[in-house]
Amino acid sequence: MFKVLRVLALWGAAGAMVLFVGGRGHAEGILELEGILEPSEVVELSSQVPGIIDEITVSRGDRVRTGEVLARLKSGVEQAAVELARAKVDFVKRKLVRNEELFRKKLISMHEKDELETEITLSELEEKEALERLRLRTIESPVDGIVVKRTGAPGEYIGEGSIMTLARIHPIHVEVIVPVEYLGLIRKGMKAEVISESPAGGRYQVMVSVVDHVVDAGSGTFGVRLKLPNPKYTISAGLKCRVRFNETPVKLEKG
Structure with missing residues (x-):
């Protein structure tokens, strides 16, 4: 005899889709939410002292290492x-x-x-x-990352302003906005699946690293962060993704 299961997909607040699979008045929930891939750190790099830029050794899009010389002043x-x-x-x-x-x-x-x-x-x-x-007079990179923007050029004077912007994308932070009804159900250390929507995307198994304990009263949501390893820089930041919390329990009334 075959067991009959009921499958129902519902869309909720904040782009959430809850897939209910179950039978005989009980269900197991799979919460799926929209997320965004963001750099784990963005650094506005400037000089500790004012002066004239002598040389800049990197361009936009270059990968840099911690301690690497990026620019020198006269x-x-x-x-x-x-x-x-x-x-x-x-x-x-x-x-x-x-x-x-x-x-x-x-x-x-x-x-x-x-x-x-x-x-x-x-x-x-x-x-x-x-x-x-x-x-x-020597400006070094404080992180391993990518040069996102270069604002200075040799011969220019630099004071308090930024000379370039760096982004650390290993790991990538997956930021998710979660409806308040799931507060307490999503926990730090919980496993989840990140589904990238880019042309070169894929599926990645990660864990929750941060769960906000302060709820935004206006939207009725709270923030969750997952760390996605990206050692080869194959995943680009700034893209949307889907995050599936397979372990999230969803309570249903008995029918």
């Missing part, structure tokens, strides 16, 4: 300061070596030797400060 003055500080350190060290023999012969006092050693320490600190000022 730094002739800072480079000269580093070389001057290094020369001073070398001179003071040679001076101390020459006076070591005099100290052993007690031709100079302990106080004079201490002054020389302190002078070396101060010179090394000046060198370190000059190097840090020089490093501020």
